[in-house]
Amino acid sequence: MDYLDVFTEILNSSIKTIVLITSIIIPMMIVIELMKATQVLDKAASIFHPAMKFVFLPKEGAFPLLAGFLFGISYGSGLIISFSKSGNLNKKDLMFICIFLAVCHGIIEDPLIFAAIGAAWWFIVVIRISLAVIILVVISRILDVKNQQTLIN
Amino acid sequence: MITIQTWRDGFENGIKTSFIILKVVIPIYVGVTILKHTPIISWVSTVFAPIMKFVGLPGESALAFVTGAFISIYASIGIIIALDLTPWQITTIAVMLNFSHDLFVETALLKKIGVNRVWIIVMIRLGCSFFIASLMNL
Numbered sequence: 001m002d003y004l005d006v007f008t009e010i011l012n013s014s015i016k017t018i019v020l021i022t023s024i025i026i027p028m029m030i031v032i033e034l035m036k037a038t039q040v041l042d043k044a045a046s047i048f049h050p051a052m053k054f055v056f057l058p059k060e061g062a063f064p065l066l067a068g069f070l071f072g073i074s075y076g077s078g079l080i081i082s083f084s085k086s087g088n089l090n091k092k093d094l095m096f097i098c099i100f101l102a103v104c105h106g107i108i109e110d111p112l113i114f115a116a117i118g119a120a121w122w123f124i125v126v127i128r129i130s131l132a133v134i135i136l137v138v139i140s141r142i143l144d145v146k147n148q149q150t151l152i153n
Numbered sequence: 154m155i156t157i158q159t160w161r162d163g164f165e166n167g168i169k170t171s172f173i174i175l176k177v178v179i180p181i182y183v184g185v186t187i188l189k190h191t192p193i194i195s196w197v198s199t200v201f202a203p204i205m206k207f208v209g210l211p212g213e214s215a216l217a218f219v220t221g222a223f224i225s226i227y228a229s230i231g232i233i234i235a236l237d238l239t240p241w242q243i244t245t246i247a248v249m250l251n252f253s254h255d256l257f258v259e260t261a262l263l264k265k266i267g268v269n270r271v272w273i274i275v276m277i278r279l280g281c282s283f284f285i286a287s288l289m290n291l
Contacts, residue, residue: 010186013234014179021174026167033163037155074255077262084267094267102263102274103252103281110226110251117234119247127248131281 020116028109032071041066055140057096060088065097072106092143099139104132174227181231185216189235208249208283209290210242218249222279226254245289249282 035041045062052059064083068076084094107125115121188194194213202212210218213236221229229250233243256278260271268274 006186006190010183013182013186017178017182017234018175021178022167022171025171025174026164029167029170030160030163033159033166034155037159073259073262077266080266091267091269095270098263098266098268099274099277102259102278110254111247113226113230114243114247114251117230117243118238118240119244120240123244124248124251127285128251131252131285135277135281 021113024112024116025109028112031108035070041070055096055136056144057093057140058088060086061093061097064089065100068097068101068105069107072109073101074106076101076105096136096140100132100136103135104128177225177227178231178234181220181228182235185232185235207290208245208286210246210286211236211238214238214242214246217246218253218282221250222253222282223256225258226250229254241289245286248289249286252281252285253278 041063045066046059048062048066049059052061052065057065060083064076064080067079070076071079080097083089089097107128111119111121111124111128114124185194194216197216198212200212201215205212205215205218214233217229217232217236220232229246233246238246256275260275263271263274
């Protein structure tokens with residue numbers, strides 16, 4: 001084993017990784033801060049009210065859904081938890097929202113981080129959104145027919 | 154309202170978050186690169202090759218998936234950059250990990266949000282990972 005080769009490989013890749021990650025995360029956090037400052041999420045949420053109706057969710061579900069979708073469960077959970085405490089969303093609503101988010105959250109950061117190491121960013125985004133929408137639509141229809149309590153409680 | 158402070162906060166958060174992420178990615182990448190020169194990675198590769206074959210990935214990528222799925226997605230990044238994968242393979246494991254990552258932490262958060270039957274969500278996520286990945290291997 002050539003120690004110098006391994007050392008050079010590690011050094012080169014580490015520097016490359018540091019540059020890649022910071023060049024994604026710093027702009028991303030700036031954008032998040034800008035979005036918080038302009039409260040663009042509140043305004044955007046109202047656009048999604050018809051979509052909420054389509055999956056039998058109250059319009060209050062749009063904001064937490066959008067927050068988690070864009071910022072991820074870790075960053076968005078603070079917003080979502082305080083929103084869910086306000087009482088407009090029942091257990092079924094939370095389950096639906098969390099099913100969607102579990103499949104598709106952090107749509108800005110997660111695919112970008114993988115794009116930095118060579119994955120096809122657009123592919124990940126399309127697949128995640130499509131699958132999340134399909135699953136949410138199907139589940140909301142199934143639970144509309146069956147007894148809702150068994151899955152939620 | 155956007156002020157100078159907004160930009161400053163964003164930049165500061167960016168630096169802090171980058172640091173948190175890199176503290177995970179770099180050490181793990183260094184560790185796996187060193188391990189690559191020992192028999193350990195080949196052992197992992199042989200053991201998991203049959204399962205990973207379904208999704209068109211080499212055995213050692215099981216390490217990346219298991220780490221990313223159950224622990225941290227950034228840990229898996231550190232492992233993936235140490236492996237030799239084609240762009241399609243990287244995309245495949247990226248898709249798998251995008252569905253199922255940080256499962257312990259995120260599931261705990263979902264419970265806090267108010268979901269009772271979190272196991273359903275975990276099943277959905279893992280199911281999506283393997284289902285889509287196997288389709289990508291056709």
